Each structure stands twice: as C-alpha cells, then as structure tokens.
Amino acid sequence: MADAIVLREHGGPTSLELESIETGRPGIGELRIRQTAIGVNFHDVYVRSGLYQTLALPGIPGIEAAGVVEEVGPGVSGFAVGDHIAYVTAGYGAYASERILPADLALRLPSAISDEVAATVLLRGLTADMLMRQVHRVQAGDEVLVHAAAGGVGRLLCQWISHLGATVIGTVGSAAKAELARKAGCRHTILYREENFVERVRELTGGHGVGVVYDSVGRDTFFGSLDCLAVRGHLVNFGQSSGSVAPFEVSRLAARSNSVTRPILFHYIALREARERMAADLFDLLAQGVLSAEPGKAFPLAQAATAHAELESRLAPGPLLLIP
Numbered sequence: 001m002a003d004a005i006v007l008r009e010h011g012g013p014t015s016l017e018l019e020s021i022e023t024g025r026p027g028i029g030e031l032r033i034r035q036t037a038i039g040v041n042f043h044d045v046y047v048r049s050g051l052y053q054t055l056a057l058p059g060i061p062g063i064e065a066a067g068v069v070e071e072v073g074p075g076v077s078g079f080a081v082g083d084h085i086a087y088v089t090a091g092y093g094a095y096a097s098e099r100i101l102p103a104d105l106a107l108r109l110p111s112a113i114s115d116e117v118a119a120t121v122l123l124r125g126l127t128a129d130m131l132m133r134q135v136h137r138v139q140a141g142d143e144v145l146v147h148a149a150a151g152g153v154g155r156l157l158c159q160w161i162s163h164l165g166a167t168v169i170g171t172v173g174s175a176a177k178a179e180l181a182r183k184a185g186c187r188h189t190i191l192y193r194e195e196n197f198v199e200r201v202r203e204l205t206g207g208h209g210v211g212v213v214y215d216s217v218g219r220d221t222f223f224g225s226l227d228c229l230a231v232r233g234h235l236v237n238f239g240q241s242s243g244s245v246a247p248f249e250v251s252r253l254a255a256r257s258n259s260v261t262r263p264i265l266f267h268y269i270a271l272r273e274a275r276e277r278m279a280a281d282l283f284d285l286l287a288q289g290v291l292s293a294e295p296g297k298a299f300p301l302a303q304a305a306t307a308h309a310e311l312e313s314r315l316a317p318g319p320l321l322l323i324p
C-alpha cells in the first residue's frame, strides 16, 4: 500500500486528503517508482479549485516528482532498479509515495542533481526554456518584462535572459522579493503593488516599451502588460496566479501590431525527444551555474493542504515540495 493525496471534490486546500492506495505492478512499458520529492505547482491549485477540470475525480493530483525506480515492467529498456529519475506529466498522480509511471516519461537524473532539486526545478526550468527559446526567442540586447520575477519560473527566466545579454525588468510583490529578483539578474525591479508598472516600464525603455512580456499573473497584470509592449511586441501569458484574464477585443492589438500567446508546457514536451533535449539543456545550465536551483521548502505529503495554502498566500519563500 502507498500513501496518496486524493481529491474527491473541488474546493479549498482542505479538500486534499491523505488516503492509502494500492499501487500494483508495472505493466508493459511501465516503471514502479518510489517517490522521494514531489513538486507543488500553481497548476495543482487550479486543479484542486476546479479552474482546470482536467483531473477526473476522485483523483490523485500532481504533475511533477522525482524518485527511485523500484521495479521495471516488461519491454522497458534503459532503466534499472535504483535509477534516480524525475518527470513532468499531464496524466497526474504525482501526490503519492509510490506510483506506476510510463517509462517513456522518466528522465534519468545526472548524479549532480538531487531528487529534491529536480522536483523544484524540472517543470519550471522546462517552462523557462519553452518561453524564452521557443515561444519568443530572446536575444542579446532585448528588453524584457518578467512579472513575478522573484517566483520560481520568474527567477529562472531572469537568470537565463540576463545570461544571454538581454535586459530584464521584473515586477515583484515586496522589497525582499526585489532583492531576490536583482540577485537573479533583474536590472530593474518594480514593486507592482505600489507603483504603476506601465509608467515605470515606459520610463525605463525611453518610452518605446519592451519587445516581450512574460506574464504569469494574469487578471491583475494582463492589460497593463499589453500597454508595456513596443511596436510588434509580444505578450506571452503563461499563467493566472491572480485569476483568469477577462475577454478582450483582438482589434486592440492593432494599435502597435502586438501579438499574444498562451502556451502550455505539455504541448512543448509531448515528444520524448523534445523533453529529453530540454531536460538535458536544463541540467547542463544548472551544472554550469548559469541557472541555480533554490532549495524548496519541504512539507510532509500529508500536509499538502498546508503547502497549497502557503502557495496561494503569496508568501512562499521559494518552490514548495512534498516529501512522502
């Protein structure tokens, strides 16, 4: 038997409850994984609340974890008992001490990457790759606005974009977060709960605006983000930490020939080749020190509700983990 967090009804954090489940044996092409560290992501909050209706209930949420291979199913090659792996999956089931996983999803961890680091950085790092190398390719000399720049994805974006020689302007919710964002490579920080970020971005860019905005905040920032764009600028909305974005007239984009995209990581890692290449690049950048993974704050698996409440409070000091 294994421990798992089961969601039976959408609702607040307390709808996440610990239960015992039967894991079973791995079938053809599958692995049985003893999970050691589970990533807590905003996606899990959207699933729990019902904003995303993508997990059939009752179901086990969670889309990211790391662990150790305990049993290899028939027909699987390339994995052995004892291998450390991590994964991101659109198929859920990560909030458990043990699980069956399609071997195709498992990414072998280099020895330098611990399970805890993998579970805090894999999904966010692959997201940063998608955003700045695929959805909108950032180049040296570009001016870029990153919202929630001290957050998990935000800090990785700041580190990577500044390493490429582009200028990052970051919005943050507090002075302490401004310091974190600056350490991550943000040239300018804006306290967007106190300052008008559109005016500040216009000032900082000599009035012309930025070429790209990475906006994961959604409702509270989306229209301001549009107003920060230069002619032919690109707004990449990749999350809604503050709530869903209100509908708007597409013709509004014509004023400066702007574009808006709303990418989802799963569509960029659907092919095994793509996710393996992106993960290898991420692990290399971590090894080189271009990107740094902050230690996640760990909660026992049974306290998933507390972890969700902390994530939603906006006070989380960094990525959160569940440890079975």
Ligand SMILES: NC(=O)c1ccc[n+]([C@@H]2O[C@H](COP(=O)([O-])OP(=O)(O)OC[C@H]3O[C@@H](n4cnc5c(N)ncnc54)[C@H](OP(=O)(O)O)[C@@H]3O)[C@@H](O)[C@H]2O)c1
Pocket (backbone or CB within 6 Å): 041, 042, 043, 123, 124, 127, 148, 149, 150, 151, 152, 153, 154, 171, 172, 173, 174, 177, 216, 217, 220, 238, 239, 240, 241, 242, 243, 263, 264, 265, 266, 311, 312, 313, 314, 315, 318, 319
């Ligand atoms: N599209 C995709 O495939 C994809 C993949 C990964 C993540 N995401 C999204 O990217 C976003 C960032 O993920 P993350 O894991 O790195 O989280 P995070 O940035 O560490 O945390 C979210 C941050 O959003 C800011 N925020 C602004 N308004 C908020 C509000 N009303 N409530 C809570 N937070 C608010 C807070 O920073 P301040 O206090 O500084 O404002 C908070 O720390 C999430 O929305 C997530 O869903 C999308």
